[in-house]
Amino acid sequence: MGRAEARQARQRGARRAKKAGGIRRFFTWKKLLGSFFVLCLLGMGAFVVAYLLVPVPEANAQAEMQSNVYKYKDGRILTRTGTVNREIVGLEKIPKDVQMAFVAAENKTFFEDAGVDLKGTARGLLNTVTGKGKQGGSTITQQYVKNYYLNQDQTVSRKLKELVISLKVDREKSKNEILAGYINTSYYGRGAYGIQAAAQAYYRKDAGKLTVAEGAYLAALLQAPSQYDWAVATDTGKKLVTERWNYVLNNMVGENWLDASTRAGLKFPVPKAPKAAPGMEGQTGYLVEAANAELERQGISEDRIKAGGWTITLNIDEKQQKELTRAVDDQLEAKLDRKGDKRDATVQAGAVSVDPKTGHVVALYGGVGATEHWLSNATRRDYQPASTFKPVVLATALDNGSETQDGETIGLNTIYDGTSKRPVEGSDTPFDPENEDDRDYGRVTVQKATNSSINSVYAQMIVDVGPPKVKQTALDLGMKDGKGWPADRPAMSLGTMGASPWDMAGVYATLDNHGKRTSPTIVKSAEHRDDKADIPDPIGDQVISREAADTVTQAMTGVVANGSGRNALGDYHAAGKTGTSENNNAAWFVGYTPELVTAVGLFGEKTDGTGYASLNDTVNPGRANGGGVPAQIWKQYTTGALDGGSDTKFDLELLEPVQQLPTQTPTQEPTETEKPKDPDDKPTKTQKPDDKPTKTPDDTPTGTPPTRPGDSSGADEGTTDGSTTDGSTTDGSTTEGNTTDGSTTDGSTTEGTTDGATSGRPVKP
Structure with a gap:
């Protein structure tokens, strides 16, 4: 090799060495680690900014919507009204073992965590970005935030808000408040929102009377309400919900929330067949109208009643109503x-019909049906x-x-x-x-x-x-x-x-009650989680x-x-x-026995009213x-x-x-x-x-x-x-x-x- 060629070779090597050295200098461990810390700081800064800027919002309209529940005097449900079948109940009314069934199903660390599952949230974000669909793994607090404050959208921004708000809610509210909110806002299928409506829809009982086995089924149901509804589930769906039911109970035993011997004796509580909720047809609409009118006379506005959340027990006796x-x-x-x-x-x-000793309206007939003849003949005063x-x-x-x-x-x-x-x-x-x-x-x-x-x-x-x-x-x-x-x-x-059968029943009830004013009263009690009607003595x-x-x-x-x-x-x-x-x-007959006063009227009305x-x-x-x-x-x-x-x-x-x-x-x-x-x-x-x-x-x-x-x-x-x-x-x-x-x-x-x-x-x- 000549001197010229050697010199060219040395120059090429130098250039290669210089180039390689430059890349190594840029990708040194120190620089990589520093960049990582910078990114972390930026991320933390962004999170701090988000934490400061993202407030805990007001509850969404859907979460606070409830039905009014109307009951006969013995507690049997007469009907529900409202667009959302939900009745919010306090945690104190739900059996403790039923509460723990929900924790065992969804979030065993609920009472110890800070309200979020970072790993599950990160996995959910990744799946959302890559288009892999829904991702579970959220804590009870996060699910409550999603139900109560946000919505069910599967977007990155919604998930980030869920994370921030969950942290804040966990600091601002007690675990019991969060658990109650979660149980009351979740959707259970069959049109039932909240545990009270679900208990009625699946077992036809109040939430306070659920057994641990029934509670475990409702907790298992939340994972896939449509797929796990026993009445419509496929064989695969029944197998899956049974496995999840066992999973819930076994978790309870593992957390010492349920005795193993009790667990061994539990059998799968097959839900009752779906039953359409009673509507306003027949006499029901007239009874509801009379009850609402009475509550308005007691100072509860029509808007407050329509807002829902009331449990209204009537004095109506189901047997006498049918008679x-x-x-x-x-x-x-x-x-x-x-x-x-x-x-x-x-x-x-x-x-x-009125009990003269109490003033309670035990039966009422308003017409051929409230959905056919809307004006109640029991309370109209135009005859x-x-x-x-x-x-x-x-x-x-x-x-x-x-x-x-x-x-x-x-x-x-x-x-x-x-x-x-x-x-x-x-x-x-x-x-x-x-x-x-x-x-x-x-x-x-x-x-x-x-x-x-x-x-x-x-x-x-x-x-x-x-x-x-x-x-x-x-x-x-x-x-x-x-x-x-x-x-x-x-x-x-x-x-x-002008006088109504209601009026005349009151007049004759006063006569039957030896001259003591007896005012017909159809509402026995009306309770709301934030209020209670004051029913005066009839x-x-x-x-x-x-x-x-x-x-x-x-x-x-x-x-x-x-x-x-x-x-x-x-x-x-x-x-x-x-x-x-x-x-x-x-044409009228108003009469009474010592026990019962009843006013009956027939009225001629043009068919167009x-x-x-x-x-x-x-x-x-x-x-x-x-x-x-x-x-x-x-x-x-x-x-x-x-x-x-x-x-x-x-x-x-x-x-x-x-x-x-x-x-x-x-x-x-x-x-x-x-x-x-x-x-x-x-x-x-x-x-x-x-x-x-x-x-x-x-x-x-x-x-x-x-x-x-x-x-x-x-x-x-x-x-x-x-x-x-x-x-x-x-x-x-x-x-x-x-x-x-x-x-x-x-x-x-x-x-x-x-x-x-x-x-x-x-x-x-």
Whole structure:
């Protein structure tokens, strides 16, 4: 090699050495380590900045949404409302071993860790970046943060936020708060959010009654709710959830949270089949509406109720509720052709039943169904109570010691003139109401006038008492003020104001409860995790004297035993009153036993809901009346609600003993119904509660009333008027031509058959 070539070789080697040395100098261990520390510092700095800048947000809307749960009085669920089936429960209501099942399933180190799993989070971030899908391994705290504060998005930014917020939440909240939040926000399948809804959906029990085996299944379910739901799971899904169930329990034993011998005895708790949550159909919607309205009256706003989270227990008795619905179906709906007959389609029914000793509404009927007829007939006040208001007039007279125009103190034995269209005396407003079918009764007792609902007698009585006093008594007893209260007019005696079955049940419950104000109450309790409704005592002050209330009760036993309410006779002691409004667009029976008060109303309503309709030729040929279908509904329901009947008697303290006094028969045949004379009291074609009719029908029931052996009214077993079925009386005399009120067609009376007021004590049919 020449000198020139050698020199070139040395130069090339030098260049290679220089180049190699430069690379080594750049990638020295010191420089690599320094770069790593710089990156770590930058990462830590970025994390510190993120920790400082990323706040713990408000809860997302979905996490705080809850349903309201409505229950019967015995705790059985009536329905749930709301778009999210969730009821948040405190950790203290969940059994301890069930709590630990969730920890064993998801995060055994939950009580020791700082709220995050860095390794699992890093793995999740890597899988998200590389598109490998969802990644588990998060702590309970992280899952709670995702459910409560964030969302289910699988993005890098969401996962980083989850990490930061989890650290903060772990420092700011106790482990119990976090565990409770996790259990209450997780989705369990079957539309159930939270452990309470899940316990009901899978085992039909409250979370507080779950066993450890059931809790372990619900904890296992969270990994794959759809795949692990036993009712729809494939064989593989059932195998997997069974393995996970065992995994949960074995972890509990390993952590000393469950005794090994107890674990050995546990069997897989197969969940119940899915069941659709009850909705608002049938009577449910009416019950929920009535409960919500009552809560609003107690100061809980509609918005707060709609926000959810309430557990509302009603006073409704499930058995009695079914009995009431069945009675309406049997006695009314079975007789109607709603689809084929336009007249039948106008008939609406409403009823409310109350325990007079407590004021609790134990049953309510609002109509054919809340999803079909949204307006509740149980609480609407746009129909007149008609003659069911007459006991209020009598109660006012008795409580005030009122006197007739002749100065006689008014009592059940007081004689009035029952002549139809008789002008009232002592009133500045002329009034001459017509009795039903224009019947003249002549001189009758107040008891007889109550039995037969004689309009002319009660029109005079309200003048004798004073209409303003009667209105005040009505309000004291529980009726509501408003239009239709002609406080200075005698037409009020015929029930011209608006009232609902709810209102009238309250009035009669107060009478049944010896004059102590009894306000119907449907809500037993209403609880929220942050609040509790204050339910006032339904039993209030003495609003009329016991003697006045009891004497009215005595008068109305005659209505059931011998008067217009005979279709309500049953194996119980009962009092009640019928009512039928002008134009026959409402028919009522309101009655009670010592244990139960029930108001039943039929209402004629145009099918488009725009006005009133007549009940003529609907539930029966001709006019409807309170002594017909309403009394029959009342009887069937009361019999069923009292398990066939009752021997309990009214405990009455009367103002005076009731005497048997003769009555006169009508002095003329019924004439065609005439229009009211007084233009001020003339009803309009479409009647409203403030219309002022001058007559109310007498409510004579249709058909032959049932009878009871051993009736203390003096009637023989065969009939209710003291006559036997062959026309002879029990003392051997004949009763040919007897009327239903105990009088004969020749003007004489038969013994023991006056007004149902025979012995001063309640009559047990």
